[in-house]
Amino acid sequence: MSEQRSFEDLQRELDEIVTRLERGDVPVDDAIALFKRGEELYKECVARLQGAELQIEELVPRDPAT
Amino acid sequence: MRKVEHIVYGDRKVFTVSAFNRGIGMHLGRLPPVWVEGEVTELRRNDAWANVFLTLKDPKTGACLSVTIARRTFDRLALELVEGETVHVAGRAEIYELKGELGLRASTIERLGLGDHLVALERLKRSLAAEGLFAPERKRRLPRVPRAVGILTGVDAAARGDLVATIRARFPATTLVVREARVQGKGAARAIVAALAELTAREDVDVVVLARGGGSFEDLLPFSDETVVRAVASSRVPVVSAVGHEQDTPLCDLAADARAATPTAAGALVVPDLRELELALDATRRRLDLALRSQVERARSRLARQGERLRAAPRLILERRRAALDRSGARLQTLSPLATLGRGYAIVRAGGDVLRAAGDTRPGDLIDVQLAAGSLDATVREVHAK
Numbered sequence: 001m002s003e004q005r006s007f008e009d010l011q012r013e014l015d016e017i018v019t020r021l022e023r024g025d026v027p028v029d030d031a032i033a034l035f036k037r038g039e040e041l042y043k044e045c046v047a048r049l050q051g052a053e054l055q056i057e058e059l060v061p062r063d064p065a066t
Numbered sequence: 067m068r069k070v071e072h073i074v075y076g077d078r079k080v081f082t083v084s085a086f087n088r089g090i091g092m093h094l095g096r097l098p099p100v101w102v103e104g105e106v107t108e109l110r111r112n113d114a115w116a117n118v119f120l121t122l123k124d125p126k127t128g129a130c131l132s133v134t135i136a137r138r139t140f141d142r143l144a145l146e147l148v149e150g151e152t153v154h155v156a157g158r159a160e161i162y163e164l165k166g167e168l169g170l171r172a173s174t175i176e177r178l179g180l181g182d183h184l185v186a187l188e189r190l191k192r193s194l195a196a197e198g199l200f201a202p203e204r205k206r207r208l209p210r211v212p213r214a215v216g217i218l219t220g221v222d223a224a225a226r227g228d229l230v231a232t233i234r235a236r237f238p239a240t241t242l243v244v245r246e247a248r249v250q251g252k253g254a255a256r257a258i259v260a261a262l263a264e265l266t267a268r269e270d271v272d273v274v275v276l277a278r279g280g281g282s283f284e285d286l287l288p289f290s291d292e293t294v295v296r297a298v299a300s301s302r303v304p305v306v307s308a309v310g311h312e313q314d315t316p317l318c319d320l321a322a323d324a325r326a327a328t329p330t331a332a333g334a335l336v337v338p339d340l341r342e343l344e345l346a347l348d349a350t351r352r353r354l355d356l357a358l359r360s361q362v363e364r365a366r367s368r369l370a371r372q373g374e375r376l377r378a379a380p381r382l383i384l385e386r387r388r389a390a391l392d393r394s395g396a397r398l399q400t401l402s403p404l405a406t407l408g409r410g411y412a413i414v415r416a417g418g419d420v421l422r423a424a425g426d427t428r429p430g431d432l433i434d435v436q437l438a439a440g441s442l443d444a445t446v447r448e449v450h451a452k
Binding site: 008055 | 209210211213230233234238239240241242243244245246247248253256257260261264265268272340343344347350351353354357358360361362364365
């Protein structure tokens with residue numbers, strides 16, 4: 001899974017998968033594939049939240065007078 | 067503070083001059099801070115001194131008041147006061163112990179003539195509003211979970227500490243990109259615009275907070291500068307304005323996508339609460355599990371029904387055939403002569419042939435009568451031929 005994708009993006013995809021599964025009109029094979037993808041997304045989301053330390057970066061002014 | 071001691075001569079309490087001055091000073095120190103208006107005279111400032119001294123003069127009566135202000139505070143104000151200007155000085159009464167002189171220990175000085183500033187500000191506000199810069203429909207939704215939060219703040223600002231602490235407590239899974247800038251005095255507007263541009267140039271910065279604590283009307287003026295207001299309005303990402311205190315409304319507040327009364331409130335606006343987010347994620351996962359399980363359950367029970375129908379099929383065919391056979395048997399029964407005998411009819415034979423007409427026999431002939439049960443050998447007594 002790409003690091004570039006935002007947390008919100010991942011969470012939105014997870015929600016869409018759950019909604020599709022809940023509608024119950026997905027063939028079983030597809031449902032299992034969707035579930036696996038959902039699990040991946042969930043784990044990725046949790047991993048991003050857990051053990052994260054606040055990163056603080058200082059931007060150095062390009063123009064020292066500002 | 068040292069205790070004010072007195073000397074006792076018999077029944078008389080006597081204070082030394084310095085004890086008296088100190089005692090009065092302690093009393094003065096308990097008075098609340100006040101604003102004093104007057105004209106600046108005798109302004110004395112020296113790089114070697116810790117304080118700047120000036121005298122405030124009442125233009126009507128000529129009454130004077132000595133004012134002392136910390137040199138660093140005075141320099142930060144960058145007022146460039148000239149003698150004779152009318153100012154407002156905020157401070158507390160104090161006494162100069164050595165001389166017993168009353169004075170005012172100033173915490174800040176504001177130049178009067180804010181009226182002109184206010185008029186210009188109101189005019190700018192109206193023209194920018196007419197342009198639609200403050201329109202509610204221009205406001206953008208803040209990202210719920212920003213990848214990085216840009217923080218534009220003054221140098222060593224307390225506002226920054228509050229903001230960082232709030233974000234760390236709520237949602238440490240993000241990055242803060244801090245850009246310090248000169249936020250008051252000369253060149254501040256240009257510095258703020260440059261800092262905002264540098265922050266929004268970062269691809270991962272999803273929202274920017276302008277964090278500037280309280281300050282005098284003049285201190286906050288750069289945040290009402292037209293270039294700053296326009297930069298905020300046209301920023302690539304949403305901007306949260308946490309400038310000044312509740313009662314202040316710098317124009318950048320109106321152009322920003324959201325306004326926060328304090329840096330702490332701004333922190334709560336720009337990042338979600340980690341625990342709430344985790345709870346929501348867990349709930350989503352339970353729904354995911356449940357959805358799959360019920361999907362599989364449905365498929366399984368459908369399969370079970372199909373299996374039953376499949377197994378039932380041969381038996382069904384047999385049963386159908388049997389029923390058909392039973393119906394045929396029943397029909398056969400009704401057609402059988404034996405069944406007719408059952409209803410009381412009889413078959414009469416003479417010499418092996420079935421008799422159909424009385425005239426085929428003569429009296430004395432032997433006939434055989436077959437009944438439903440058993441048979442009779444009989445003799446014809448009389449013939450009634452038709």
